[in-house]
Structure formats: structure tokens, C-alpha cells
Amino acid sequence: MTYTNYPIEHQLDFNRPELFGLRTYYLVACGFYMQALYGLLFIDERMKDFWEMTIHHIITIILISFSIVSSYHRAGSIIIFLHDVVDVFLYSAKAFHEIGRSNIANTLFGMFAVSFFVLRLILLPMFVLNAYFLLDDPVMITSFPPSKFLFKYVTDAYYPIEISSYGVCAFRWCLSTLWLVLIGLALLVCLHVYWFSIIFKMVMKIVLKNDRWNHDPRLNAPKNNEAKNKVV
Incomplete structure (x- = not known):
């Protein structure tokens, strides 16, 4: 269903009320990641995973933009939903932690x-992986021209720089948008593995040591008060 009759039934036409x-x-999703x-x-305190989070947000914005331009929004909406569900539990846990309901916060x-x-x-x-292995599917190859190449020279480009369902093209050299999306998603998975290692350590601390979730381990260690270091 995510690629059947592409791109005829996949155009994100702003004139279609349905x-x-x-x-x-x-x-809304794109606006959320932009803000x-x-x-x-420019606003938040820089945490230990600042660069990882920056890369994550940039990749996500690019993926959302490419999926709209390339009419991959059926698959893109599923991926955004997978991310959004997780955040509901995280921010709910933070909210209950702030009001002192540690048991509910730990459960969430x-x-x-x-x-x-x-x-x-x-x-x-x-x-x-499913999208990658579908690249050999005859229907996929027929439906998705970008699946046939990673980097290609084209002769029918109208403008020096173009972004379309075919690819990201500069001076007639095109990168496949499909492959760019797959590479971007693979990078997101790598970042998720890194963050889950942090989450797993926190869970083990709560379960094995019967501790409470009382802070974000990504926060940098607070600086010592200079007054305490003064010799009286």
C-alpha cells in the first residue's frame, strides 16, 4: 500500500480536501522539529548529546521535506507516528516527575x-529493511524510478538545481531521493541505538537499585559553586 500506483495516487495535492x-x-511535525x-x-541548555540531537533534528527535517516533495508521505506518516507515540510517554513522565509523583513517573x-x-x-x-529489499521487486522498480540508481546524470533537467520525486539534482547530476531517505532513516536508527543505551542504564538503575528517576543523565554536571571553593 505504501507504493502501489506510485506516484499517481501518492501526490500530496494541497487541493484535495481528503x-x-x-x-x-x-x-505540524515539520514545524515541531524546526522549533x-x-x-x-539558541535557547535550551546544551546537553551531552547536543550534536547527536542536532543531527537528528536536521535529518528529520530533511526527511519530512523530501517525503513531501517525492510523494513518500504514506511511508513518512507511519515513521512520524512511530516517533510521536514514544514521546508521549517521555514527556508525561517528565510532567509527573516535576509535580512529585515519582511512582507514576517511573511507570511512564x-x-x-x-x-x-x-x-x-x-x-x-x-x-x-523492508523498503531496501523491495528495491528488487519488479513492481517497485516500475513504480519508483529513483530505486534504479543512487547517482546519475540526466539530460532532461529544466533548471540548474531541482528537487523532485526523481532525485536531488544539481547541474543534471542527481542523487536518488529514495536512497537519500533510506540513508537518513538508517542514520536515525543508529542515533536511536545510542539513546537507548542511555535509557537502558537508567532502567537498570531504577529496577536493580530500587532508585527513582530523578534527573536526565544527558545533563552536563553542574559547575561547582566558586564560593564553596574559597579558602576561609
């Missing part, structure tokens, strides 16, 4: 850890 919800969902990137760079954090593992480390990689 696609209003999907368009809105896409624009998150801005906040990360456990649900966050499980959903993160299932959705981002099992279903998302399966989605990427």
Missing part, C-alpha cells in the same frame, strides 16, 4: 523505554 488531515499532520532545532541551538518512564525499543529499534529498522 488529504487535509495528513497535510496538517506533516506540517526544536531552533531551541536546541518504563513504558517509554519499552515503546522506544519496540517502535524505534524493531519496527523502524524493519520498515527500512
Whole structure:
């Protein structure tokens, strides 16, 4: 269903009222990551995973943009949903932690850890691998011209720089948008593995040591108060 009759039935036409919800969902998701990137760079405190988070947001914005231009929004909406479900548990856990409900916060954090593992480390990689192996499918090859190449010279480009369902082209040299999306998703999976290692350590601390989730381990260690270091 994600590639049947591509691209005829996959155009994210802004004049089709039945696609209003999907368009809105896409624009809200893209806007969220844009503001998150801005906040990360200019407002929020820099955490230990600052560069990883920056790369994540940039890749996500590029993927959302490419999926709209290349009419991959059916697959893209599924991937965005897989990410959004996980965040619900995380931010809920943070909210209950702030109001002092540690037991509820720990439970929600456990649900966050499980959903993160299932959705981002099992279903998302399966989605990427499934798309990769479909590149040899005859229907896929016929439906998706970008699946036939990674880097190619074309002769029918109208403008020096173009971004379309065919590829990202500069002076008639094109990179396949399909391959760019797959590479971007693979990078996201690698980042998720890194973050899950942090989550797993926190879960083990809560379970084995009967501890509470009381801080974000990505936060940098607070600086010592200079006054305490003064010799009286």
C-alpha cells in the first residue's frame, strides 16, 4: 500500500480536501522539529548529546521535506507516528516527575523505554529493511524510478538545481531521493541505538537499585559553586 500506483495516487495535492488531515499532520511535525532545532541551538541548555540531537533534528527535517516533495508521505506518516507515540510517554513522565509523583513517573518512564525499543529499534529498522529489499521487486522498480540508481546524470533537467520525486539534482547530476531517505532513516536508527543505551542504564538503575528517576543523565554536571571553593 505504501507504493502501489506510485506516484499517481501518492501526490500530496494541497487541493484535495481528503488529504487535509495528513497535510496538517506533516506540517505540524515539520514545524515541531524546526522549533526544536531552533531551541536546541539558541535557547535550551546544551546537553551531552547536543550534536547527536542536532543531527537528528536536521535529518528529520530533511526527511519530512523530501517525503513531501517525492510523494513518500504514506511511508513518512507511519515513521512520524512511530516517533510521536514514544514521546508521549517521555514527556508525561517528565510532567509527573516535576509535580512529585515519582511512582507514576517511573511507570511512564518504563513504558517509554519499552515503546522506544519496540517502535524505534524493531519496527523502524524493519520498515527500512523492508523498503531496501523491495528495491528488487519488479513492481517497485516500475513504480519508483529513483530505486534504479543512487547517482546519475540526466539530460532532461529544466533548471540548474531541482528537487523532485526523481532525485536531488544539481547541474543534471542527481542523487536518488529514495536512497537519500533510506540513508537518513538508517542514520536515525543508529542515533536511536545510542539513546537507548542511555535509557537502558537508567532502567537498570531504577529496577536493580530500587532508585527513582530523578534527573536526565544527558545533563552536563553542574559547575561547582566558586564560593564553596574559597579558602576561609
